Amino acid sequence: MKLLKYFSLLAIALLFSCSSDDDNILPINETEDLILVKNFENNQHKISIYTQTGMFELGYNKIYFQIKIGDTFIDNAQVSWKPIMHMMNMSHSCPYSAITRKPNTETLYEGYIVFQMPGNDQEHWELSVDYTVDGEEFTLSETIQVPPSTKKRVNVFTGSDEVRYIVALIEPTDSKVAVNDMSAGIFRMENMMNFPIVDDYTLKIDPRMPGMGNHSSPNNQHLTQSNSDQFYHGKLSLTMTGYWKINLQLLNAQDEVLKGEEVTETNVSSSIYFEIEF
16 A cells, blocks of 8 residues: 555656646747847737848858747748849849748748848848738838958859859858868849859869969869759868968850959969958
8 A cells, every 4th residue: 555655656746747847848949059130020020030140241141030920930931032232223133042941940941142242321232021921911121231241252243155143152151271162152144133043054263372472272173063052062172271362263064264264373363253261
């Protein structure tokens, strides 16, 4: 009888312990490695926009956001967006992705935007987010800040084929003295609002250190297109810390050079390039 009473008390203790543990389960924080950039709000919803740096940057930006009504996350919204640069005498967009749910998360949406020019006192970027919740459509629009960059991360130019191109550095974001994974996005201007990715091009790279005799580095691999994300991937060898100029040449599917020049003894730099300093 005493043994039965003991087991009954143990079962009750375990039951309360489990209930207490359930009550103390902490909410999921899926933005702990991200920094808030801006909140878009209306009377019903709040869209919180995050990046790794806490700001929008000139060039490629990976962007994450959450949608909330009160304290509840909306995890089933249909979402699209459009960035618009309002200039003094015209408006245009830029390369940007569709929005998807971030894999293995419950609350995060993600996408990318490539800002090809900074804002200023007279010209600014506006980001509009269209979303549908339970069949009802909403739009939130806000002016956003895109400051100039101290290093060149994006090139905008007209190729020898008379097509306007945007070439943006994606990786590396944390350069090391090593052979780094390198990636870039290559887009063409179809019209003022559409900038699709180009296919089957090649982005040749020639990294140089202008402050160290313009020396290069071994084991670089030119960037070619990946089927997985449609971006261009290669290898960038950085043999020491400091300032590097990554000279570029853009070739089409027929291996014709559309823009950029080889670095030689008489030509120290290409007309298109990225800059990295670490």
